[in-house]
Amino acid sequence: MANAVNEALIRDVIQDVLGRLGGDAPAAPAAGEDKGSCGCSGKSGGKDFGVFQNANDACDAAAKAFLQLREQGVEARRKIIEIVKGMCEDNADEWGRIELEESKIGRLDHKIEKLHIIRDVPGVEWLRPDGRSGDHGITLEEYTPFGVVGAVTPSTHSIPTLAGNIVNIVAAGNAVVFNAHPAAASCAAMSVRKFNEAIHRATGIENIACIIEQPTFDSFKEMCANENVRLLCVTGGPGVVAAAMQTGKRAICAGPGNPPVLVDTTADIDRAARCVVQGAAYDNNLLCIGEKQVFVLDSVADAFMSAMERHAAVRLNGAQLDALTLAAFVFPEGQGAGCGHAATNKDFIGKDVPVLAQPAGVNARPGPSCSSPRRAPIIFLSRRNR
Numbered sequence: 001m002a003n004a005v006n007e008a009l010i011r012d013v014i015q016d017v018l019g020r021l022g023g024d025a026p027a028a029p030a031a032g033e034d035k036g037s038c039g040c041s042g043k044s045g046g047k048d049f050g051v052f053q054n055a056n057d058a059c060d061a062a063a064k065a066f067l068q069l070r071e072q073g074v075e076a077r078r079k080i081i082e083i084v085k086g087m088c089e090d091n092a093d094e095w096g097r098i099e100l101e102e103s104k105i106g107r108l109d110h111k112i113e114k115l116h117i118i119r120d121v122p123g124v125e126w127l128r129p130d131g132r133s134g135d136h137g138i139t140l141e142e143y144t145p146f147g148v149v150g151a152v153t154p155s156t157h158s159i160p161t162l163a164g165n166i167v168n169i170v171a172a173g174n175a176v177v178f179n180a181h182p183a184a185a186s187c188a189a190m191s192v193r194k195f196n197e198a199i200h201r202a203t204g205i206e207n208i209a210c211i212i213e214q215p216t217f218d219s220f221k222e223m224c225a226n227e228n229v230r231l232l233c234v235t236g237g238p239g240v241v242a243a244a245m246q247t248g249k250r251a252i253c254a255g256p257g258n259p260p261v262l263v264d265t266t267a268d269i270d271r272a273a274r275c276v277v278q279g280a281a282y283d284n285n286l287l288c289i290g291e292k293q294v295f296v297l298d299s300v301a302d303a304f305m306s307a308m309e310r311h312a313a314v315r316l317n318g319a320q321l322d323a324l325t326l327a328a329f330v331f332p333e334g335q336g337a338g339c340g341h342a343a344t345n346k347d348f349i350g351k352d353v354p355v356l357a358q359p360a361g362v363n364a365r366p367g368p369s370c371s372s373p374r375r376a377p378i379i380f381l382s383r384r385n386r
Helices: 002-021 055-090 092-103 108-120 158-171 182-203 217-225 238-245 269-285 298-310 318-328 353-360
Strands: 130-134 137-141 148-153 175-180 209-212 229-235 250-254 260-263 293-296 314-316 379-381
Touching: 055 092, 055 108, 055 148, 055 158, 055 175, 055 182, 055 209, 055 217, 092 108, 092 158, 092 182, 108 158, 108 269, 148 158, 148 217, 158 175, 158 182, 158 209, 158 229, 175 182, 175 217, 182 209, 217 229, 217 238, 229 238, 238 250, 260 269, 269 298, 293 298, 298 314, 314 318, 314 353, 318 353
Parallel strands: 148 175, 148 229, 175 209, 229 250, 260 293, 314 379
Antiparallel strands: 130 137
16 A cells, blocks of 8 residues: 555656746646546547537646546557548548638639648657766756647638647647637537547547637637647737737737738749749738838849749729729718728738629639649739739
8 A cells, every 4th residue: 555655646746847947737637527538528428539619628628638648649640640640641522622612712623732731731740858977977858848839810811720730739749739710610620620530539638629619809818818828829910919918928929921922123024924823823812921122223123023924813904993892892971092001901902803804804723723723813903014
């Protein structure tokens, strides 16, 4: 009996020390506490595999999953990452279609391609311990997990962002709770459920990735305030990024981008035009990293615009642009194009070129099929045409 007590005491001390190294491990459930057979409080006695009705239940379940993952070590992280990457590869066509049907923005072939690209997201192979030796012994430095990461995903690429986050977060030894964008929350919950089912079968770990089924800004605040959440990982608009930065917790945030391109006389004009068209057209320019504007030196401007047209871009003149602007933007009462601040007409966000071209009175071809996913037309305007 004494040996058993000592063994338990030692195990508790080790767990406490490891927890403190990882940023204070979440507390284990009290003796006799029953939150379903999997130790969580999701729907159906915790058997909805990571999908929860409120943020606190999701965070509590993720905290328990973190403890399970920590016990199984790096090999379990590797196995989970392989499962997530394999499922994205195998289900890319179906999941891409489901996400497009829900969000109603972007292009199907590019939704599918983004899921295939998850295979290239870095995992545990990027973990590098640092060893040092000297007269006074050997020191080994290794990264330790935070515990539970609270994450926000966008509607522009819901499942790919979620899957990539899981790979990164689990590689570092953490569990994660997602508060997805409401416009793509159903497909996100579907993928979390599928991931957890497969991960549980392979490792016995439950709820390594949790999600709030009906996300709101209140559920985001609740997630951020939960004591189990030690780090925030936010991909979204300026509002949610600003809110994350004001929580007082460490936050890794990616907000909206507006990347410019500069083309000068040293450029390979044809290649530059092709790259701009490919980048700006990808998933109908939903990505923040996609080119949004181009500045071209006057001496090469004509050649560059001609090259863009050769690569399937559609050029609008000033009158056509004005017609498109009036349709694509909602202006405050009493103001017109070029005056004041306009709100974007959501019916035009992430839509194919024929939809954008119609108000301008231009007949434009849709982008090529999935066999050539990186080549799709865009609309552009030369200031010379005004």
